Amino acid sequence: MARPNDEVEALLQEYADLLSITGGDAFKVRSYEKAARAVGGHHEDVSTLGVAELKAIPGVGKSIAEKVAEYVRTGQVAAIEEARAKIPAGVRQLIAIPTLGPKKAAVLYEDLGISSVDELVEAIHSERLRGLKGFGPKTEENILHGVALMQQAGDRALLNVALELAEEITAALSRVTGCVRCAHAGSLRRFRETIGDVDVLAAAEDSAPLMEAFRALPFVAEVIASGQKKTSIRTTKGLQVDLRVVPLESxxxxxxxxxxxxxxxxxxxxxxxxxxxxxxxxxxxxxxxxxxxxxxxxxxxxxxxxxxxxxxxxxxxxxxxxxxxRAALPELVTEADLRGDLHTHTDLTDGVASLEEMVRAAAERGLAYYAITDHAPDMAMQRMSDEKMLAQREQVRALDGRHRRLRLLHGTELNIGPDGGVDWPEDFLRGFDVCVASVHSHFTQDRDTMTRRLLRAIENPCVHIIGHPTGRIIGRRPPIDVDLDAVFAACARTGTALEINSAPDRLDLCDEDILRAKRFGVKFAINSDAHSPVHLAFPRYGVGTAQRGWLTAEDVINTWPLRRLASFLRTKGASS
The missing domain is CATH 3.30.210.10 (DNA polymerase, thumb domain)
Known part of the structure; x- marks a missing residue:
């Protein structure tokens, strides 16, 4: 099931959106957004913490801590319920549409009285949005795409949510007397990026004790059907789980x-x-x-x-x-093959943990090398400066070697600007061990412009990895419109790696794009994009996606020994 931290994160983010719709103070909105990220990335279960302990989480003040404690105690927060009551449910539903956002949802409701997704779609088709500021034909097209994306996602769960639930169920059923084998199957075992129903398979001579234990799990909200061979339940979070019991010989x-x-x-x-x-x-x-x-x-x-x-x-x-x-199946990359992580963040920018905490967590995971890649200054909200980045570099160098076997790399995540430029000039960038470059804005540029934009970044001699290359967020933001074949060819030619971002709501590149890129001879980096120590476990999802893309350890640069990786990174600049 979802971690209590994830539930509270979603609740605080919803409150931030509600405040934004009702014209709340922008500082307060950002405070709740920051607190949501901090709670989601906190290593301790927030449902076990008191107000004083919650206040110790960076970004969580007294008022927010009290709301979290209230939710843990009662299952709701009075202030959030009041905010919900002020806004029709349909408007709250509009927020969920990818590409729309709370401010535009507020305009649609206040100016046109639109309070449902169906009303919005009808208004677009009848061109009623054309008179609103900021709602041109391109915006309408993006909204319709977002509605389709939301409807396509439906009740499907992200990979991590389904996998955590399945592992909890299989662990519980494995303890039942008479259970010989138990495992999850279906699309989850194949590491599909979203899951409709969770399939669990067990082997036992007598199925009755397993079915009884399955129906009695604490998160079962409804028993859909129950029989000797198969039982289906729906969890409190709405996900269907099917249990089948077979004889061991089958x-x-x-x-x-x-x-x-x-x-x-x-x-x-x-x-x-x-x-x-x-x-x-x-x-x-x-x-x-x-x-x-x-x-x-x-x-x-x-x-x-x-x-x-x-x-x-x-x-x-x-x-x-x-x-x-043909005996030509690839020897697929595994999580055990990964030696390092080349894309992570600290609280210097939008992470929620300090440099020391992130490094310690990386060491505990047994990594051989670890790159800190905080955001560069063109993301103005992160307030990065040359001085801050150079000071962090000194901290990284001082920490390097303190944890046995772990080597630290100082890097940055650059912003690929609308024209393909990046934050710092080449002479400054050459001071970094590794540079990831990503698209963080202007997602709706046309195909030719977006392609030129990425190609320019790929050609930059200091850019080693293109981060989350299509910019998609599953169920919330579509991928950018870009000529991927041109991108893959340029990466192969310049020795620029493409990231497989392991965040479960990204998994970017996706498996089909990985398959295509591999044919061009592209190299990849499976990274966590961690913003907290908890996120350092994300590469298990990136590895599953890489396996679906037929990748071997040789295809992935952060499976290589540090000396070979360093040579690869140096070669990019030297050959340009």
């Missing part, structure tokens, strides 16, 4: 079948038919006699079909069957 076939994908399973069943066999969730059978041939492990099932075991993230019918037949 485990392998069932796990293969319920992992999917549908397209992959169609291919394996076709192979079975051509071999005179029948493949189902119960096993691999002789089609003529009905005799069970294999079913206990996935490896046995694939082997009997003449294939090596295929890793779940590859099972999308994107060439994995053919590669398996």
């Amino acid at each position: 485990w392998g076939a069932a796990l293969q079948y319920f992992t999917g994908s549908k397209a992959h399973n169609i291919r394996t069943r076709e192979m079975a038919v051509h071999a005179g066999l029948k493949l189902s969730e119960y096993g691999l059978f002789d089609a003529g006699t009905g005799e069970l041939i294999v079913s206990e492990t996935e490896e046995e099932v694939y082997d009997r079909l003449g294939l090596p075991w295929i890793a779940p993230p590859l099972r999308e019918d994107r060439g994995e069957i053919e590669a398996a037949r």
Whole structure:
């Protein structure tokens, strides 16, 4: 289930949005936004903290701490309920539309009386927005795109939310007497970026104790259906979970079948038919006699079909069957392969933890190297300056070597401006160990302009990595319109790596783009983009996405030893 910190973060962010709609003080709005990020990134469970301990979280003052404590105690906050009551539910729904935002939602409600998504779509089609300042044809197009994005996301959960829930369930069921095996399956096992329903599979001779324990889990809000082989529940957060219990002897076939994908399973069943066999969730059978041939492990099932075991993230019918037949499946990158993290933030800019805290957390994760890459000055809200960045560099150099085996790199996340320029001149940038460059604004530029913009940044001799390359936020902001093939070709030619940003709401590049970029010979960096110590665990999601993109450790620069990585980073500037 979602961490209490995540719930409180969402609540405080909602309050900030509500304040913005009602014309609240801008400083107060920013305070709640900052507090939301701080609570979300805090390492301790805020539901266990008192007001005094909550106040110790950076960015959380007395008033906010009391609201958090009130929510933990009662399940609601009076001030937030009052703010909600002032604004129709439909207007609050408008805030959720990607590309719209609270200020534009307020204008739509106050000037046109629009209080629902349907009313907004109708108003756009009837051109009623044309008279409003800031609502031209391009804005209308972006809003409609945002509505489609929101509707497409529907009730799907982000990968981290679904995975945390699945792991909690499998851990609980594994403790039930008689449970021999338990694992999650479905699209979650394949590391899809969003999940509709969570599939859990268990092996036991008697399913009754498992079904009873499943129905009794504390977060079950509704039992949708319950039977001997399958039970479906809905959690208090609205996510459906299906539990299937099979005999141990059927485990392998069932796990293969319920992992999917549908397209992959169609291919394996076709192979079975051509071999005179029948493949189902119960096993691999002789089609003529009905005799069970294999079913206990996935490896046995694939082997009997003449294939090596295929890793779940590859099972999308994107060439994995053919590669398996040729013994050409990639040895996929794993989380254990990662030696370092090349994109992280501290409280010098928009992180919520100090440099010392982030470095200590990186050391505890066993990293060999770790880059601090706070924002550069063109993001004015971060108030960065040359002096602040140089002072941080001295701090980084002083901390380097204090934690055994961990080497520190001083870097920055540059802003790719509307014309492709970056924050600092080349002579200043050469003082950094690593430079990540990302698009943080002007997301709606046309395709040609955006392509030229990225290409100029890629050509910059001091830019080593393009961060979150498409700028998308899953379910909230669409990817930029850019000629990715031109970007991939330029990265391969200049030796500029592309980031796989592991934040669960980004996962950018996505798996399909990774597959395309790999064909150009691009190198990648799987980074956390951590803004708190908690976020340093995000690369597990980036690795899953990289696996779906068929990447090996060789493709990922932060799996390399530091000496090789440093040579790669130096080569970019030397060859330009």
